[in-house]
Amino acid sequence: MHVTAEAILSLLATVFVGVLFLLMLEETQSIARGTDPMTSRLHDLTRRFPRATYALAVVLGMLLGHLYWP
Template identity: 60%
Template sequence: MEWSAEAILSLIATLVVGVVFVMMVSETISVARGTDPVTNHVRGAVRRYPRVTYAIAVLIGLLLGHFFWP
């Protein structure tokens, strides 16, 4: 079985959409229950480690540029 670039990109996009959907459901349930949502923990981690956040953003930008630049 050979994996093409399009198949891998489609799989990554599907996984990202699935993770976003699960996070939205979790956020909705947390807000309905009145508990602390996941985004507060993510926001705290981003503020605690700004250099790591910057490095991840650059890495994502490099990957997207590599995949989509003609």
């Protein structure tokens, strides 16, 4: 099996869209039930650990830059 940069990028994009879909689904169910959605807790978590959030953004940016740079 030959793994290419395009395959890795496609996998990352698919996982990202899947996570976004699950977050939207959970938020819809939470609104219907009248409870706090997970996105509120995720927002609180990113506010609580800003350095970790920044580090994750840098790592993802480096990975995408590595895959896109010719």
